[in-house]
Amino acid sequence: MSKFLRFVSILLLLLPVSAVMAQHEFGNSRISGDFGFNGMYYIPDSLIGAKEVDSKVRANAFINLLYSNGGFSAGMRYEFYMFPLIDFEKIDYKGQGIKYFFADYKNKFIQVTAGTFYEQFGNGLALRAYEDRQLGIDNSLMGARVKVTPYKGIILKGVWGIERLNFEEMVGRKDHVRGLDAEIILGEIIPSMQEKSFMANIGASFVSKFEPSDNDVYVTLHPDVDSLSATGTIPSSNIPKNVALWATRLSFGYKGFRLDGEFAQKMNDPNSTNRYIYKNGNALFLSATYSMKGFGIAASFIRADNMEFRSQRLAFKESRLMINNIPAINRQYSYQLIGDYSYASQANGQIGAQLQVNYQIPKKSKVGGKYGTDITFNYSRFHNIDKQPVAEALENGTMSGTDGYTSSFFKFGPELLYQDIGIEISRRFTKHWKLILAYNHISYNIAQLQGHPGFMRGHLVAADLQYKINNKHALRLEAQHLYTKDDKGSWLYAMLEYSISPHWFFSVGDQWNYGNENPTMRLHYYNVAAAYVWKTTRIALNFGKTKEGILCIGGVCRAVPASYGVGLSITTSF
Numbered sequence: 001m002s003k004f005l006r007f008v009s010i011l012l013l014l015l016p017v018s019a020v021m022a023q024h025e026f027g028n029s030r031i032s033g034d035f036g037f038n039g040m041y042y043i044p045d046s047l048i049g050a051k052e053v054d055s056k057v058r059a060n061a062f063i064n065l066l067y068s069n070g071g072f073s074a075g076m077r078y079e080f081y082m083f084p085l086i087d088f089e090k091i092d093y094k095g096q097g098i099k100y101f102f103a104d105y106k107n108k109f110i111q112v113t114a115g116t117f118y119e120q121f122g123n124g125l126a127l128r129a130y131e132d133r134q135l136g137i138d139n140s141l142m143g144a145r146v147k148v149t150p151y152k153g154i155i156l157k158g159v160w161g162i163e164r165l166n167f168e169e170m171v172g173r174k175d176h177v178r179g180l181d182a183e184i185i186l187g188e189i190i191p192s193m194q195e196k197s198f199m200a201n202i203g204a205s206f207v208s209k210f211e212p213s214d215n216d217v218y219v220t221l222h223p224d225v226d227s228l229s230a231t232g233t234i235p236s237s238n239i240p241k242n243v244a245l246w247a248t249r250l251s252f253g254y255k256g257f258r259l260d261g262e263f264a265q266k267m268n269d270p271n272s273t274n275r276y277i278y279k280n281g282n283a284l285f286l287s288a289t290y291s292m293k294g295f296g297i298a299a300s301f302i303r304a305d306n307m308e309f310r311s312q313r314l315a316f317k318e319s320r321l322m323i324n325n326i327p328a329i330n331r332q333y334s335y336q337l338i339g340d341y342s343y344a345s346q347a348n349g350q351i352g353a354q355l356q357v358n359y360q361i362p363k364k365s366k367v368g369g370k371y372g373t374d375i376t377f378n379y380s381r382f383h384n385i386d387k388q389p390v391a392e393a394l395e396n397g398t399m400s401g402t403d404g405y406t407s408s409f410f411k412f413g414p415e416l417l418y419q420d421i422g423i424e425i426s427r428r429f430t431k432h433w434k435l436i437l438a439y440n441h442i443s444y445n446i447a448q449l450q451g452h453p454g455f456m457r458g459h460l461v462a463a464d465l466q467y468k469i470n471n472k473h474a475l476r477l478e479a480q481h482l483y484t485k486d487d488k489g490s491w492l493y494a495m496l497e498y499s500i501s502p503h504w505f506f507s508v509g510d511q512w513n514y515g516n517e518n519p520t521m522r523l524h525y526y527n528v529a530a531a532y533v534w535k536t537t538r539i540a541l542n543f544g545k546t547k548e549g550i551l552c553i554g555g556v557c558r559a560v561p562a563s564y565g566v567g568l569s570i571t572t573s574f
Helices: 002-022 086-090 191-195 336-341 391-396 446-450
Strands: 029-042 057-069 072-081 097-107 110-117 118-121 126-131 140-152 152-162 176-185 196-209 217-220 231-234 242-254 257-266 283-292 295-305 348-362 372-387 411-429 433-444 456-468 473-483 491-500 506-510 524-534 535-545 549-553 556-560 565-574
Touching: 002 506, 057 196, 086 556, 118 176, 118 196, 126 152, 126 176, 140 217, 140 242, 191 196, 295 446, 336 491, 336 506, 391 556, 411 446, 446 535
Parallel strands: none
Antiparallel strands: 029 057, 029 565, 057 072, 072 097, 097 110, 110 140, 118 126, 140 152, 152 176, 176 196, 196 242, 217 231, 242 257, 257 283, 283 295, 295 348, 348 372, 372 411, 411 433, 433 456, 456 473, 473 491, 491 506, 506 524, 524 535, 535 565, 549 556
16 A cells, blocks of 8 residues: 555656646647546445455556657556556456557658557447546557558558557567558548538458467357357367458538448457357448438447457457447437446347437527527337357257357347437526436346346436526536336436536435335435536545446446445646
């Protein structure tokens, strides 16, 4: 613990020095950066499942430094997770060191990066190396990237690197990722298209991963794919060392209309998440939008089949070593009570669609009122895909070592994974008062999406009332009710927030599981918080309880254990 406290003290002392350095520019040179600290003092609570932890005080901390001079830039990030928050320790995100560093040079023709970098091809179906600090995800690549623009509107990229695996050393690792991407922006090549309100982009990607296959693999087929269950050994000679994935994409727009699509195909990739089958994978993403004054409509479709693509075939935990990403197309919510029922994108088998309609009742009308009224309707539904075992799988009693199954491309599977029917109405009554009302009916397959028995069907009603007292002071009251007879039963939530712009924010909230079948588990999860903002620095303090559940951002989720205690968060940039 003493090392941890010394580290935090040193960083906090260095911040003012770094800020002073950053305020000075030497010619064209500039130094900048940011710092983050998120700590918590844990208190055990047996009722909510908050366990005693070895080190009661834990924290995640980092500092970024960036140097730039004209077209050249270099940077590094030091991370300290030796005593991480317990939910990060649960996903093995523990360690310290400089895990992000790079040097980059760019001009109008070329950009070259050496070191650690993030990159995404298209919608991410082929490659998405990114960071989400809240989820504990860092799929950065350490290697090299080259980006060339040989002609205005033509962009070529090439990447090679080893994917980060938390704080594990990369020395000695033999797996690596290679990729090429090309994009043509026709509007830049043919300026007259933009003048006529047309836009069109086309692109293509190729990504390959290499991993030695020196050892035979002993396989146990889990009975979660179908009724077949068996064990066996797959010889190393039958496991491909190189696995390739290609994708093509198109974007087209005219005035208020836009259409986006991407199709990806993955070669046979036997691994631990698909039970070592040799079936090719594929994914299709489609999105269409149309908007005009006061009206907008968006529709999306996605299908993914055997598309988990990881740097190591034995990796299976959450998003560890994921090379690509299958996006979630359902509407994302910030409602506390349905946070545990957020949809996690299923790369190895999902098909679904989403529709959203936005309409504004005109301002100064009898129904719309002085400021107008915004109405949003949303519908999304996702199923598993239809899977029919191949003849060899039926003969062997296992899919492992075979092509696995066949699947009709546009046929929905028999099992519902997730459905959301929602409507939201937002109206400003005066300069001081604004109200948002929402209703959602959620169907959520707990067994398939979280891995433990259950299916939840529930109704959420939410209200968000905002009162602007004056130019500096404001109040916000948020109330939610989730009614369900499934899982842990019904919940109530209320939160009152008071802000003094631009510096102070205060809130108090509570979640009450009043509908739990077990009277002793009808618990309150309260939270009290305060935050102070000064220029680019934010300091926040909170005290309360967090229920066990999942945290999802953009269809990527991780488990969150129950916790109780005092939290401190500091972020600043300089």
